[in-house]
Amino acid sequence: MSIRRPRPARLRTIAAVAVALSLAVAAGCSRADSDEAPAASADKGPATELRLGYFPNVTHAAALVGLGDNLFTKELGSTKLVPTKFNAGPEAVGALLGGSLDASFIGSGPAINAYAKSNGEAVRLIAGTTSGGAQLVVKPAITKPEDLVGKTVVTPQLGNTQDVSLKKWLSEKGLTGKVKVTNLENAATLDAFKKGDVDAAWLPEPWSSRLVLDAGAKVLLDEATLWPDGKFPTTVLIVRTQFLQEHPETVKQLLTGLVAAIDFSTKDKAAAKTLVNAQLKELTGKALQPAVIDRAFGAIDITADPVAGQFPQLAKDQVTAAIAKEAPSVAGFADLGPLNDVLTKAGQPTVDAAGLDKK
CATH class of the missing domain: 3.40.190.10 (Periplasmic binding protein-like II)
Structure with a gap:
């Protein structure tokens, strides 16, 4: 049986493909072996929807005011707000890391855990909401x-x-x-x-x-x-890093609504209490007695400042509490740029990241 020999032109084509493949493999190895960080997701414009977590607690007063007075919806425009109630932080963390939630009002401890569990990749701290309480x-x-x-x-x-x-x-x-x-x-x-x-x-x-x-x-x-x-972050706002990268303007709109809710809550506490109580009644089936909500509001400071300087200590506390074997790193956790842009536009003082914005 005779063997058909490849034609010269075909040999040249095969050689060219082999060279291209070898270069591609070399380039892939080069990227894998390098310390270069993966490219950030591109801005995709306004999000179709924003899935937002919160808890039915007075320590989430800014969230409840923002929802009750439609302050978030007003700022989000065409983006559909999908609020989701949680009872404790670890549940919200699971939803964030699982991709079924885009942002959440959450306690400082679970916020740190979400950052640590994802090796500092999945979430970013973008605002505070409550100190104390x-x-x-x-x-x-x-x-x-x-x-x-x-x-x-x-x-x-x-x-x-x-x-x-x-x-x-x-x-x-x-x-x-x-x-x-x-x-x-x-x-x-x-x-x-x-x-x-x-x-x-x-x-x-x-x-x-x-x-x-x-x-x-x-x-x-x-x-x-x-x-x-007397200041420590009881409730903060975190967002999935990918959502922040893909929809930065939507995140700014959410933060604009949050700043409006905080302003409302601090300037008219009586109206804020009424709104929060109405939300709690809708969520839990029962409103708080006036004495209870008065006492609860007296124990909290509603603020956009996440008190970032306390996070390294909070991370160490997890070791003392035997929740973690070593203190989770919080370097790079904060991205307060969008919040400070919103605060500056509103003529308000900016907040300090206390070095948490650097790896």
Whole structure:
């Protein structure tokens, strides 16, 4: 059988393809072996929709005002707002990392966890919303930390902001392992406290106020006393990095609505309380008593400042609380440029990233 030899022209074509393939492979290896960061996603214009997470807590007052008074919708224009309620931070983190949520109002602890779990890639801190508003409330017979030995203390969810704060505090008081820490949804905690099934709880507002005013608890510790000037980030706003890169103007529109909600809440607290209470009634089926919402609002500072300088300490607290083996890095976590653009346009002071905007 004769063997057909390739024609010279065909040989040249094969050689050219081989060279092209080898160059492509070499280029691919070169990129893979280099330290060059992947290119950022291109701006795709306004988003079709914005899926926004929030919690039915007074510590999310700015979010509730923004939703209740349509301040977000007004600024988002053609972008459809899809609000989603969560009960605790770890649930919202799962939705963000899973891609079913674009942005969320969230506690500082879960915000750090979302950043750490994705190796600093998936989310960015873009604003604050609330400072303060968390307390350790106890049965009247408990008068000092040592009285908690053998008692049951509740936080909203394992690894959430209050859970980390409680466990860090217990560690500092030498009470780790001597106190039973359990997790319950806030409404269930109120019922359990009334029944005598739990002795104490570290809760965000309005739940600490509800235990005090509705269930006879007393405050053993206000978390604000543990921080410089009483300021610490209770609730912040984070966004998926990809969404921020692909829809920067949509993010600015959301932030414009947030700044409007914060202005509204600080300039007319009575109207803000009414809006928040109406939202809570719609979300939970029950409005707060006037004394409860008054006390809760008195415990919080509604602000766009995320108090970024406290995040390195918050990351270290996760180790003290035995939530993490080593402190998660928060370098590069903040991107406050869009917020500061919005604040500048509104004639308001900008906020400090405290170095969190650099890797």
